[in-house]
Each structure stands twice: as structure tokens, then as C-alpha cells.
Amino acid sequence: MRPVYLDNNATTRVDPAAVAAMLPFFTEQFGNASSMHAFGASVGGALKTARRQLQELLGAEHDHEIVYTSGGTESDNTAILSALETQVGRSEVITSVVEHPAILALCDWLEKHKGVTVHRIPVDAKGRLDVEAYRKALGPKTAIVSIMWANNETGTLFPVERLAEMAHEAGALFHTDAVQAVGKLPIDLKSTEIDMLSLSGHKLHGPKGIGALYVRKGVRLRPMIRGGHQERGRRAGTENAPAIIGLGKAAELALAHMSDEQTRVKALRDRLEQGLLQRIGNSFVTGDTDHRLPNTANVAFEFIEGEAILLLLNRAGIAASSGSACTSGSLEPSHVLRAMKVPYTAAHGAIRFSFSRENGEEDVDRVLEVMPGIIANLRSLSPFWKDKGAAKAAADTAFNPTYA
């Protein structure tokens, strides 16, 4: 049976057309784009095309606003470190509590070792940013704001265009980690005030190891990696030509499939979500269901643990993911769900299904077929579960472990 891949927020399959576009650049067209001979020239031309393809997906005004990097993490790090250097006299960073570790771990380090003040803006139960707290945090010391466009776990969208305007009112730069948004949402950067944006190739059916940082014309950028003159001196190191070209093709395809993502893929997600809630009690959808990515469903199943669910799903040929503690090796469940105050009883059992244009109706059918059995099976093993859904939370007096 064909496996069901519903973990596209983790990574996507490289589109065969992108692979085909890349292949010649490993073999006959192996030149270094910087070289002064024909080997280099043909690669240089292909890079130019790839940059324009990505520019179009982002709606950027100029193609030189794109700086290629090794991926989303490098883009995020570059943006924040650069802003702290260029925004002289400003030493504060504003971000949200639900960012990706690429932002949060960097901010923790800046706070601990570099004397940077970090404001982490909370979210409400639906994962929506506390805009009032954001307004209050902005000030004359703010160097940069970094707020994600879409949350990777719940798909919740943040009003980044408005947030960027607010940042500018305070004289601060605005960066967005749009790794999950690019390719899934129509984006037109030239009509926004966003200064910098991070994206990653492998989230939109492009190759791994390539990403980009969009830097609006006029915004100062201090490179994180110094060396050669590549990327107009903003990111040194020989261009990863095959990957840049693969990302270009992937961007073109993402743009071509944008309406499919917004309609058919969204309908698949909605059918899965509704079907699961109908079939399985004590479960609910997390995140802001009115404003979220079309491809992401995050469903919490109470009183069971996510890794166990994933192992059983995997045995049924279904790939999904969870924010459960056990899958990451830490003891705390997902920081995103905890920030949304999802109770532990549910946060441990939250499963993320993330679709792509490669999914079809049969994938939804398969999950709906096996999921009720898996959940019932694990609940029958759980000491927190009582018959007929009459379970109570951890405060249940019937199950009373010695340590808490």
C-alpha cells in the first residue's frame, strides 16, 4: 500500500521537476558561477533565472533583495544578529513565545551572553499574538522584531503586515520567519513593510540545505559568514548552484499550484479534521481555526501520549508528527501548545497532520479508517482514561501517583 505522508511541515518531497532542473548542475554544468570562463557563465545564467523565480513567489520588488543561505535557521540567525549590529543604540529584540527554536534558542543565547533584552510576546488559547503586549514592548530600544508568519505546529497565522507597520512606527526593523508560509500563502512583499523574511527550500518541494533571506532594498545587512563576494558580499561561500536552481523551480511550481493549495488541499485538511472529531471523543483542534495555513491540522487527543500514537500510525503506513515530549527527548511537551495553555492531558497527545499538493482523498480516508482504533487501543491502556469518556484530568483522585 502507498504510504500516506502527512508531515509536510517537517519536510516535503522534492518535486521531480525540481530534481530534473538540478541534475545537469551536478554533472556537465559543474562550473563555479564566479569563474571567468564558459563553465562559470552558464551556471551564472541559471542562477539568475532561479533568483527571478523566487522573487516572483515572494512578490519582491528586486531580485537582488534575495540572499541565498543554507536554510531557514541561517536566515533567521543572520537577520537578528545583523539588526543588533546595524541598529546602533538599540539593543532589544521582540519575538513571540511560539517561534521556532531557530529564533528562540538564538534569543536565549543573546540574552544570556550578549546582554540583549528579549521580549517574548505571549499568545492566547487559540495561539493568537497579544497585540497589546506587543505594542507595549515596542520602544526606542527595539532593534528588531521577529515574528513568524505562520506557526509550524498549529498553522496559526500572525498579522505580520500590520505588525511590521507597528514596528516601523517605533523605528524598529521587522523580520518574519516565513518558512511555513512561503509557498502555501500568496505573498507580495513589495506591498508590505516587512524588512526581512526567512524561507527554506525543503518546505516547498525544493531541496534541503538551501534557503533565503529576503532583505528589502536599503536595509543594512551585516553578513554572518564572511569571505568571498558572493551574494553581493552579504553571504560568502560558493553558491550552492544545484540547490538554488532546484529552489527556483520549486518556487515556480508553488506559485502555479497556489490556488490548489488554497482550495483542494484546504478541503482535504478540513475533511480530515471534521472526520476525526466526529469519530473520536475527547479530542479538539488547536490553533486559530479562522486564520491558519490551509494545509495544517493539529488535533489533540486527550489522555494518551503522542509518540505512541505516531508509532501505531507509522505501522499503518501513515506519517504524521507530534509535539509530544517523548518524540523530542525532553520532558516538556510542545512549547507552542504550553504557551496556548493547552492542558498537559491534551498537549502530550497532540498530533499534527500537514498536507501538501501531493496528497489526495485516499490519504484522508486511510487516516479516518485507522485513527479511531489506535486512539481507543491506547486509551484502554491509559490509567487516566475511564470508560465512556468519563475521564477526568490529572486532578483525578482515582489515579494518584506519588510524584508530580
Place this chain on the structure above:
Amino acid sequence: MWEYSEKVQDYFYNPKNAGVMENASGIGDVGAISCGDALRLMIKVDPATDVITDAKFQTFGCGSAIASSSALTELIIGKTIDEALKLTNQDIADFLGGLPPEKMHCSVMGYEALRAAVANYRGEAWEDDHEEGALVCKCFGVDEGMIERAVRNNALTTLEQVTHFTKAGGSCATCIEGIEEVLAKTNAAMVAEGLLDAAEAFDPSQALRAVRRPKTGKSPLAIKLEPVARPKLTNLQRIRLIEEAIEGLRPFLRQDGGDCELVDVEGDRVLVKLSGACIGCQMASVTVNGVQERLIEKLGQPLRVIPV
């Protein structure tokens, strides 16, 4: 994805003795939903013989938590309470063909649930001294709490001592900065409490210095040096030195329930006998390498330690 042994997978997919037991003689509840795992163990005990005649479990947790719980019930059924209490969490892990280091706490949960259930059966109160911190050393599954306790109880002040006492950092060494952080923090707290002289405390600035390292191999580009003349040892002196070195290591091995004795020395081959918990331990080869390194250091001669 975790690398689970086939037996772990089998005990997760087809758990034995899962479910509720009516009229259990003893019930042990451990864990908490906030930690992501919790286990209820129910045992039936024959009061005449003290034999555990049946056991059942309910577990909230990951694959290895469910497998560990099921393995625990299989291990204790048919044993007397005293026999069952001799089981360690390592026995549960071994029964399952090993657990990933991040998952060893699942077997610890089983070990504790048994104690809790027995205490409940005997009408005693059961106090749990279990605590968990961030996992620092992944190779040996050593968490922050364990390092802190070792540092406090033994007034440790160097990274090497921490490694000797807890094994943390003794394998891949990528976590040594993390260990040093815990060590510095704990030492600072001990100084503040008057338990340690400030001059003795671990000084992170000293740990950062690069030092010359003994060569393990020969670079083809290395400049040829005359061998350093060392006083030649008689056979008797060598064996005594080897014996002394092994004696020095035994307390650390015994702490983990293992042991090591010298059997014979044949040229550069040192034959040793591992016993206790070292037998069947996945880390036995690491232990042997550690003993070998210590002997080479002490004798200044290449040696091979071979377990027999």
C-alpha cells in the same frame, strides 16, 4: 525516530498483561501526566507464599513506557516479593534488549512502580526520591540532577572527577561544556553555603585552556622523534602497577554494581574478568576501553585489555 529493539516494538504493539485488575493486592501509581508518562501497576500476591501470582498495568506514555511496563509484569509474575524487589531498572531494559538512553527513565518508572505496589500491599507509605532534570550526557543517560548530586555528595570540583563518578562525558564528550556548567553552578552554590572552599571550586576559565594531547595515531606528516627513554620495568613491577591501577578503578565499577579483576598478564595482553552488572551491559566495551586507557597512562606502554 527512536531505534527501538524488536522486543520493545513487540511489547509495545502487543503488550502483555495490560488492563485493570479486580481486587488487586497492591497498586503502585508513579509518574505524572505533566511529565508525559505515568504507570499504574497492579499485583496479586499469594499471602501464604508471598509469590506474585498475577500483575497488570495501565500506562500513559510513549512506546518504550508501555513496553517497559509490560516487561515489568512479565518479569515479576511467579517471583516472590523479595525476589522481585531485587530487579533493577537495568533488568527491565535488558529484558527488552536495551532502551535508548533518553528512554531509560521508562524503565526507572517500572522499577519505582513495583516498589510503590509492594509498599501499598504491605500497608507502608512509599516516598519517591525520583527527580529528573535536563539530560546532559546522552551516551550514558546522565541528567542534571544526577551530576548535581554526585558533585554535592562527593565535593567534586573537576570535569574528570564528574566523569569518574557519573560516567557523564566519558564517551563522545560533546556534552562536556554542559557538565562544566552544572559543575560550576553547583560548586558556586556549595561555596555560598559554606560547604566548599572558594579556592577549591571549579574555575571555568581554567577549563578552557587548550592542552597538548597524547597522540593516538601517527600522522604520516609527523616529524620523527627519538623515543623517550623510560625506565624499563621488570615483569613483577608491571603486574603490580597493573594491579594497582585496576584496584583504583574498582570502586567506580562497584558503584554501578559491576566489578573487574585481573586474571593474567601475557606480554602486552592484560586479561581481566568483568563481573556483576558489567556482564551483558551495553557499555561493557566502553568500560574495557576506559580500563585500558588508565593502564596505558599508568605504565606508559601500549597494552590491550581483554575481557575473559
